[in-house]
Amino acid sequence: GNSVTQMEGPVTLSEEAFLTINCTYTATGYPSLFWYVQYPGEGLQLLLKATKADDKGSNKGFEATYRKETTSFHLEKGSVQVSDSAVYFCALSGVGETSGSRLTFGEGTQLTVNP
Amino acid sequence: GAGVSQTPSNKVTEKGKYVELRCDPISGHTALYWYRQSLGQGPEFLIYFQGTGAADDSGLPNDRFFAVRPEGSVSTLKIQRTERGDSAVYLCASSLYPYILDEQFFGPGTRLTVL
Numbered sequence: 001g002n003s004v005t006q007m008e009g010p011v012t013l014s015e016e017a018f019l020t021i022n023c024t025y026t027a028t029g030y031p032s033l034f035w036y037v038q039y040p041g042e043g044l045q046l047l048l049k050a051t052k053a054d055d056k057g058s059n060k061g062f063e064a065t066y067r068k069e070t071t072s073f074h075l076e077k078g079s080v081q082v083s084d085s086a087v088y089f090c091a092l093s094g095v096g097e098t099s100g101s102r103l104t105f106g107e108g109t110q111l112t113v114n115p
Numbered sequence: 116g117a118g119v120s121q122t123p124s125n126k127v128t129e130k131g132k133y134v135e136l137r138c139d140p141i142s143g144h145t146a147l148y149w150y151r152q153s154l155g156q157g158p159e160f161l162i163y164f165q166g167t168g169a170a171d172d173s174g175l176p177n178d179r180f181f182a183v184r185p186e187g188s189v190s191t192l193k194i195q196r197t198e199r200g201d202s203a204v205y206l207c208a209s210s211l212y213p214y215i216l217d218e219q220f221f222g223p224g225t226r227l228t229v230l
Contacts, residue, residue, distance in 0.1 A: 004157075036221075042223070043118075043119075043206075043221045043222055043223045043224065044158070044206065044208075044221040045221070046218050046219070049218075089157050089158075091157070101146070101210065101217065101219065102148065102160045102163055102171065102174075103148075103150075103158070103160065103219065104160070105150075105157030105158050105159070106157050107155070107156055107157050108155075108156070108157050
């Protein structure tokens with residue numbers, strides 16, 4: 001079955017530091033890949049996505065590249081801000097006639113950015 | 116417009132009791148998903164509706180759980196004979212259509228505590 005593995009957290013950085021959160025996946029076929037973010041007290045929000053190999057998703061200074069050869073989708077940001085403090089989830093979606101776009105999530109990585 | 120709403124936001128019940136959790140999707144969204152998020156974990160898929168029908172209920176953990184969406188809009192997740200292990204945040208998401216490129220919009224969740 002499908003699965004997603006994220007680097008263990010939590011991650012604590014100083015403002016303006018470089019961020020990498022690793023994500024690898026196991027899936028049949030060609031899944032689409034996502035990063036979701038959950039800010040304190042808020043619901044899950046889509047951060048970025050990529051639907052095929054070598055695609056790069058980007059949003060709010062975050063980037064992730066769909067690497068089929070390494071089955072990875074690592075999240076990066078060049079300079080984090082205090083407002084980026086949140087829990088980040090890597091997820092994938094497979095294609096199925098009956099499953100719609102059900103998402104399989106990783107365990108989440110708590111990011112704390114200190115001023 | 117209004118996002119996905121879920122009621123109640125918190126529910127505390129005793130072991131063995133019956134509970135209902137409600138989800139109001141974004142108006143016009145045909146696809147509706149339920150997920151369960153245990154503490155420190157990523158969301159896990161429970162069930163997916165396309166319109167009024169449950170197209171995929173393979174994530175429901177056992178027959179104490181079932182969900183309905185009688186008019187293709189509001190959905191109710193029902194849990195019979197609750198157990199302490201059912202304690203989690205139950206998330207609802209909706210999308211316009213059940214395609215990979217259609218973003219799933221998540222509600223704030225219902226936190227269920229079974230004493």
